[in-house]
Amino acid sequence: MLVISAFLLANGGIPRDLAHRLALAITYTTFNAVFILMMYTGKTDRFRAALYVPLAPFFTISFMGRMIEQFHAHPAFVDFVFREKLPICPISLSMTLVPAALTRTFFWPGMLTGTYAAIVSMLVIWITGSLALGRGWCSWGCFFGGWDEGFSRVLSKPFFKAPAWLRDLPFASLLLFALLSAATLFPVYCVLFCPVKAVTDIPPEHFMKAAWMWRLHLVIFFAAVVALPVLVKRRAQCAYFCPLGALQCGVGCVSPFEVRIDTKACSGCGTCIRNCPLLAITEESLARGSCGIRCAKCGKCVDNCPSGAAHFHIKTTEPGAGKNIARLLFLYPAFFFMTAFGGSIWMDAISRIILLVFTGRMF
Amino acid sequence: MALKIKNTGYAWAALTTPAMILMLMYNENLSRALISAFGLRISPRFSGGEIVRTADHGRYRTNIHRPVFNGLTGDRKTGFIQVDWEPVTSLPETIREELDIYGNAEKFIVILNSADGTVSYENKPFYVAEDPIVSHFHSGWAVRIGLKKGGRNKEEREGDQGGLAGAAQRNPSLQSQKPGESRKR
Numbered sequence: 001m002l003v004i005s006a007f008l009l010a011n012g013g014i015p016r017d018l019a020h021r022l023a024l025a026i027t028y029t030t031f032n033a034v035f036i037l038m039m040y041t042g043k044t045d046r047f048r049a050a051l052y053v054p055l056a057p058f059f060t061i062s063f064m065g066r067m068i069e070q071f072h073a074h075p076a077f078v079d080f081v082f083r084e085k086l087p088i089c090p091i092s093l094s095m096t097l098v099p100a101a102l103t104r105t106f107f108w109p110g111m112l113t114g115t116y117a118a119i120v121s122m123l124v125i126w127i128t129g130s131l132a133l134g135r136g137w138c139s140w141g142c143f144f145g146g147w148d149e150g151f152s153r154v155l156s157k158p159f160f161k162a163p164a165w166l167r168d169l170p171f172a173s174l175l176l177f178a179l180l181s182a183a184t185l186f187p188v189y190c191v192l193f194c195p196v197k198a199v200t201d202i203p204p205e206h207f208m209k210a211a212w213m214w215r216l217h218l219v220i221f222f223a224a225v226v227a228l229p230v231l232v233k234r235r236a237q238c239a240y241f242c243p244l245g246a247l248q249c250g251v252g253c254v255s256p257f258e259v260r261i262d263t264k265a266c267s268g269c270g271t272c273i274r275n276c277p278l279l280a281i282t283e284e285s286l287a288r289g290s291c292g293i294r295c296a297k298c299g300k301c302v303d304n305c306p307s308g309a310a311h312f313h314i315k316t317t318e319p320g321a322g323k324n325i326a327r328l329l330f331l332y333p334a335f336f337f338m339t340a341f342g343g344s345i346w347m348d349a350i351s352r353i354i355l356l357v358f359t360g361r362m363f
Numbered sequence: 364m365a366l367k368i369k370n371t372g373y374a375w376a377a378l379t380t381p382a383m384i385l386m387l388m389y390n391e392n393l394s395r396a397l398i399s400a401f402g403l404r405i406s407p408r409f410s411g412g413e414i415v416r417t418a419d420h421g422r423y424r425t426n427i428h429r430p431v432f433n434g435l436t437g438d439r440k441t442g443f444i445q446v447d448w449e450p451v452t453s454l455p456e457t458i459r460e461e462l463d464i465y466g467n468a469e470k471f472i473v474i475l476n477s478a479d480g481t482v483s484y485e486n487k488p489f490y491v492a493e494d495p496i497v498s499h500f501h502s503g504w505a506v507r508i509g510l511k512k513g514g515r516n517k518e519e520r521e522g523d524q525g526g527l528a529g530a531a532q533r534n535p536s537l538q539s540q541k542p543g544e545s546r547k548r
Contacts, residue, residue, distance in 0.1 A: 008387060102435055105406040112403060113394040120394040120403060128386040132379035182435060185408055256376040316372030326376070333379040340387040 001035055001335070008340040009347065019358075023351035027343050035335055044299030044331070048139065048338075049149060055342045056146030058349035060199045061362075063087070065352045066116060067200075069363050086110045087117030090126050090142070091244040092190040094174065095181040107185050125341065132333045134252025138238055138245055138278070139298035140334045141341050144196045147225045148235035152277055158233035167239065167279045167294065170246035177243050195221040195237060235277040239294075245278075249293040257330045258313050259297055262320040263289040265309035272301035272310055289319060297330065407431045411445035411507070418460070422453040423503075425460055432512050441492075442510050446473060449503030464490075464510065475504060482506055 009028055015021050031051060038047040070085060086109045088096075096119075099107050106112070112120045129137045138145055177189040190197070192213070198221035201214055228236035238245050261272065266286070273281045280294035281301060291301070301310040312327040313319060352362040386393065397403065407413070412428040425448050432442035448458055454477040463470045472485040473495075480497045492509025 004384060008384075099406070099435055100403070103406070103433075104402050105404050105433075107406045107409060109409040110405070112398055112405065113391060118394070119405075120398050121390050124386060124390055124393045124397060128382060132383055185406065185435060256372055256379065314372045314376045325373075329373070329376040329379075333383040336380065336383045336387070 001332075002032055004336065005031060005035075005339045005343070008336065009343045011344070015351075019351040019354040020347070022354055023347040026350055027346045030346075031335075031339050031343055035331075038331065038335075043303050044327070045303045048298060049153070051338060051342065051346075052139065053146045053150040053153075055143050055345060056150065059143035059146075059345050061352055062345050062348040063200050065348070065362050085115050087115075088119045088122050089117070089144075089190070090122060090137075091144070091194060091242065092187045093119070093122055093126055094244045094247045095177055095187040095189055098178050098182045099185065102182075107181070108187060129337055129341075130248060130251040131254055133297065133330075133337065134255030134257065135245070135248040135293070135295060136252075136255065136257065136297035136330075136334055137248050138242075139296040140338045142238075142244075143342065143345055145235060145238050147196070147199075148229045148237045149277065151226050152229040152233050152235050154230045155233055159231040162228075162232045162234065162236070162240070164279070164282070169240050170242055171249075173241055174243035174246035189243060192216075193220065195224045195241075198222075234279060238296075239278045245296075248296075252293055252295075256315050257297060257326070258315060259291045259295050259299075259302060259310060260313040260319050261286055261289045261291070261301075261305075262309040262311065263287070265307050265320070267307045267309070269306060271304050271306060275300050275304050297334070302327075407433050411447075411505070422455070423448055423450065423458075425458075427460075427462065430464055430510055432510075438512065440512050442512060443496075443507040444510055445505060445507050447503055447505045448475065448477070449500075451477075451500070451503045454503065458504075459485075462508075473506065473508060475506060477504055480504065 006028060009024060009031075015024055034047045034051055038044060041047075066087075088108050088110050092108065096106050096108055099105065106119050108119055111118045114121075126137075129141055133140060173189075177193075180188045195217060198214065198217040201217065224237040224241055228234075228240075261281075266289075268286075270283075270286075273283065273286065276291075276295075277298065277300060278294050278296050280291045280296070282292070285292045297312070299312070302312065304310075311320070311323040312330050314322070314326045314329065317326070356362045404410075407429075408431055412431040414426045415429045416427045418425040418427070425446060428445040428447075430442055430444045432438040432440075444462070444464060446460060446462070448454055448460075456476065456478050458475045458477060460473050460475075461470055462473060469488045471487050471491060474483045474485065475481075475497075480499055482495045482497055484491065490511045492511065495509065496507040498505045
């Protein structure tokens, strides 16, 4: 882990300037310290969250910095259709898959490969991440989910309970936006409804339409990513709206890992149901000893289960058998994924913060 | 049999770690392999279509792209043609460019004010939409002029041999980009 994480973070070489070196040292130390603690204590979620929650604000800092560097006077996506090097995010990728399958073309103003978050490079990451982790992508790789998760941890108890039928909304969202995007040949969700655009976009003064759009994104962001997660104490945007989350539920079937509940050991206290941030566990699934397809393998139920019934599990093996091996076999790919995918974002953001503190500029 | 299935699960689980590391290390190579295997490319609706003509005006040049009507399964009734002017530092305040989309002598002039980005037309044919999309890059200006395809009758469409649409028809290599290629700006 120590060697491979160094290789993945340094990307084959030590950075030349001091800010990037410092950022590399901080990221490397933090990630490996967290991994060692994860191994030593046997707890998963609390340490994962320590890396995962800061990933979201760090992504905003890193992404905005890169965009301002790249587009200079026009940091915002005013003229979305003209941008040729626009990075693609995995959520948008889910909107482009149907047209890509039909026409072998991507409806996105980016590059196929060779640039930051290029379309096919992201597709390769998504395919591998999904095959290995399934919906674990949402808890170990997604650079937006940290917002929800952070806000969902603010209150100690939920203010109100959200209706259970909302759990199915992401599937409707995926179907609706995939079809709309295919019909309009435009990534509709990304441009119009994605709440995280509020923190990855700057409205220019001279373009009123974009400014209004940004205000709309800001309202959606505060409603779905700030207020709802605080009030219901769940990752509301991920659990109720995210179309990629729904897609991950489907592709997660090919992942060898899952979280199961040992029905013999389970005391039926319901702690896992109350704690699951994505509403994956219900009374029915608990009776079956399964977390269902919505499980993002964050490990919160495993950490909190008072009778130790919840555990990581490898499909095709007996429930309850080899709990520690299953956890280890899952943690390694999940952690490498987080280190390479999230670690680079951590480093870039930290180096920009260091530059800001010492030079007054972020790039 | 049960043991074999159990071992398959462990093997698949154990393989995810090297698979993840290899993917992260060879992402670029894997991406290129995927692009060439499936012939993936960026939709012309976003790349703007291939450049079919470049006019050199001395101080600046104009790139005219092929008209784009590409839809999901065939051509759409509406599309656009993109015109770029560069470099931005040498552009005159008023730029006039004559366009002949279908080569049927229905020429019209697009006029760009490079100071404020406003666009107007002279002799605008009926198949040209009123409001173009204008964008300012650090390399220059780009304008997408909306076009209607259904405006022309069948004989006219079949008779299209010249013009910018004809240029794309005459040169099949311009109909689609090569896999992995993207327009350079």
